[in-house]
Amino acid sequence: MARIFGTDGVRGLANADLTAELALDLSVSAAHVLAERGAFAGHRPLAVVGRDTRISGQFLEAAVVAGLASAGVDVLLLGELPTPGVAHLTGALGADLGVMLSASHNAMPDNGIKFLSRGGLKLDDVIEDAIEARLEEPWERPVGGDVGRVTPHPTAIDEYVAHLVATVGHLAPAAGRPALKVVVDCAHGAASVAGPRALRDAGLDVVAICAEPDGLNINDGCGSTHLEVLQKAVVEHGADVGFALDGDADRCLAVDAGGNVVDGDQILAILALSLREQGLLVDDTVVATVMSNLGFVQALTAAGVVVRQTAVGDRYVLEDMKAGGYSLGGEQSGHVIMSAHATTGDGVLTALQVVHRMVATGSSIADLAAVMTRLPQVLVNVGGVDRTRTDDVALLAAVAEAESELGESGRVLLRPSGTEPLVRVMVEAATAEQADAVANRLADVVRERLALG
Structure with missing residues (x-):
């Protein structure tokens, strides 16, 4: 049987691969495994449950809540909230378990279940394997007063937004200058309310786009996977900067005033130098992945910052950050993790921190991003x-x-797929023509030497 958990929870086509029955059973199993590992020792267990704006999140939420409550776990319903918001409130509310229903940047028909342990941390592989192993085992059901209570938590967005704004305070511009104008593309997703509110509460002039979710339009031609919408809006509104979130708002990409893309590597470089100036970059080290642009590595190395590189995936970045106690990590795709404020990537937090740097230096995001050449x-x-x-x-x-x-002006990376008969050939070079020529030449060698049958 194939492993149910992937690199970021359980994900699949809602009501086909990811059914209400599976969601309920996984929730029961998670409760049992965590109980056996002492997570609920000496107290009545508590879980928080949030979801993004997909219509399938409604029936999956009902199934997850039913499973947890039937296993004797009290549940607080957070409603529509970004993944990092659920992670934050898992810790802030002292919950033993957090559950987020989202397929992140995937198209609407998909959905997913992410489990978080106490403190808002992702479950490690050992616990996920144990949850899968318990799925088919019989269990003794609590009755009477031992079943879980289910309670709405209507202040979830307020609490999360307050946490975000507290990381930067009021972003007042220099005397005589207007507040920075920011466009935020919410991808019709989980940050459609929290994202614009946090930016406005921090003192910014905010234009929110793609912030009208209807259950069907999440990530549909917008957000961090379709930056052309944001690029056009930034130019049309004469904004200083734009930020694009994905469906669950755990990633963020940016656009400068001229409509040019500022990717995750450039954002990571901006924040690395900012934290180092403040004496907050632990061991003058940033954690990235092997897909980070060589220009990023070269620029930070020249600035005296050590770049540690992991396998692709924010979970691997997180693991390395935890092991070394590092304060900053991320991916080219826009996952940025600032361990002083969050346990996972947080797109709205990232946007606030970038604007904080812009205000503190009086620089445009284009000038800040110029620290590296892609x-x-x-x-x-x-x-x-x-x-x-x-x-x-x-x-x-x-x-x-x-x-x-x-x-030294380029590199080659071969990445075998983890699931398909596929090899990815990545080449970086001084010119696009050279990169294209070398990549296609190596691709021909791969086809010839590794052909099946």
Whole structure:
């Protein structure tokens, strides 16, 4: 049987792969596993449950709540709230378990279940495996007063927004200057209320777009996967900066006043230098992934900041940050984790921190992002190959030859897919033409040497 949990919880087509029955059973199993591991020792267990704006979140929420309450867990209903909001309130409310219903940046028909442990931390693989193993086991059901109580928590957005604003205070502009104008694309998602409110409460002039969720339009042609909507709005409104969130608002990308994209690497570089100036960048180190642009690594290294690189995925960034006690990490896709304020990526927090840096320095985001130069990056997906044989001698020789050709101004990365007969060939170079030529040449070698059958 294939593993139910993926790299970010359980995800699939709602009411097909991810059914109400599965959601209920997973919630019961999670309650039992955490109880057995002492998470509920000596007290009545409490869980918080939030969701994004997908219509399927309504029936999945009902199933999750039914499962938890039937297992004797009290539940606070947070309603529509970003994933980082659920993580924050899991800790702030002293809950033993947090549950977020979201498929993040995926299209509306999908949905997902993310479980968070005490403090708002993602579950590790061992606990997820234990939850799967308990799915089919019989259990003794509590009765009478031992079943869980279900209570709405109507102040969830207020509490989360207050937490966000407290990280920056009031972002007052220099004397005689108007408040910065910010456009925020909420992707018709979970931050449609919390995102604009937090930015306004911090003293910014806010234009909110794609903030009218109807249950069906989440991520639909907007948000961090469709930046053209934000680019156009920033220019039309004469805004200083724009931010694009995804459906559950755990990631953030930006656009400067001219409509140019500022990606996750550039945002991470801006925040790394900001924290270092404040003496808050632990060990002068930032955690990124192997997909971070070489220009990012070069710029921060030149500035005296150590860049640690992990496998692709925010969970791996988080694991490395926790192990080393680091204060900042993130991905090119816009997941930025600031451990002093959050246990997961938080798109609204990221936007606030970037604007804080703009106000503190009097600089535009374009000027701040110019600390690094993005090298042209080409990614070629080669399908129909044996992904287990990337150690082929001839392929390694071709990679070595390419690396010699690129020198210090480029790099090569081969990434076998974890699930498909696919190898990803990524090349960075001084020019787009060179990156494209080298990537396609290596892709041809992969097809020839690793062909199936």
